[in-house]
Amino acid sequence: MASYKHIQTLLKKDLLLELRQQYTLYGIVLYVASTIFIVYLSMGQPESAVWNGLFWVVQLFVCVNAMAKSFLQESRGRMLYYYTISGATDYILSKLLFNAILMMVMTLISILLFLLLLGNPVYYFGQFIMISLLGGLGLSLVFTFLAAIAAKAQQQAALMAIMGFPLIIPQLLLLGKAARQVFEPVVQAGFSQMILLLICLDALIIILSIILFPFLWRD
Template sequence: MSSSAKILRLLRKDILLEIRQQYALYGILLYVASTIFVLYMAMGRPEADVWNGLFWMIQLFICVNAVAKSFLQDSRERMLYFYNIAGPVDFILSKLLYNLLLMLTMSLLSLLVFTLLLGAPMMRPGLFLGITCLGGISLSLVFTLLAAIASKARQQAALLAILGFPLIIPQIMLLVRLSRDAFGEVFRAGAVWKITALLVGFDGMVVLLSIILFPFLWKD
């Protein structure tokens, strides 16, 4: 069986498991809706800068709840089974793809709820939609790699937080800075493309590190 076929089979497995375990997906959706509703009750419709900051903080919490569990929920017996049927690169790429799709869905749903309850102060909604997709992809890739590393430790949640803080804060700051151009009257295309290139380069580095490092974790 080719490598791409194994990746697609593993991806299909994760999607089917998520569909069967609907309580996890509904729990995340309830968390998103309730959090945004509380913000609406407390603040009404905030100004653009506050709206932007709140949106990306919510995306960070969504990613922790939705993506970070991908490795933490796999038992040792299940990992031994995967060890026998797939290679480490196939496995980690399938996890990256699955969490990417999951976080894209969650990001778009949260943007919809944000727009319905807190308004849409952005002047370029198309640009912000693209930034939201890019941000969802970036966050999912980072937390997938961190969850893979933390899954080999006893204090998984604590290690995930320790490893994630120095990596995710610069990324969130870049996303907040990039999305400001969707709210302002002046559009600076040069700055937008530079920050976008930084984020894409960072994403590529995370994928490369996952491919290089995960085989060592796979043997543990």
């Protein structure tokens, strides 16, 4: 119960910080908007397969940039303070939760902008939202953990991309494949299997983060 309370407090702290320092939040929103605008200028309104591919690539870049600063805004001393009062597990769980919320909000914003600018080829809208949110969750979990690693190496975005892109490719392929069937009115087999696999992957990442994060913050 104590750890639940710790996570709640840490999450509240992150949310408050985000709302008070609004420029970082608006920075990410602006990043989403300008990326999608560039895609729109260079592609116009593409057909559904291209639309789908572009959507996931944009999600990937948004995620790398949104997660990159997660472990940099606090000083070493304050990090140590959090560590001693709440423990590493609660700390990483609160970060994962916060970044998942942040990424899901960004996912919704980018869906909106995609629909506005690049047209609407989506047939099953509810399913598409569900897959996108699941994708945003998976991306945010992986890149939060990698941000924690990269924060230790002081080479943020570049290192995160190098480490993260190969790790995320299978998940992106799976997401793209699962999302492909929302564009046509035919039901394809294997959909629930893919969703289950994605959920299992997310669970795996959370478990790995809980086990491995304490080692990152030992020094």
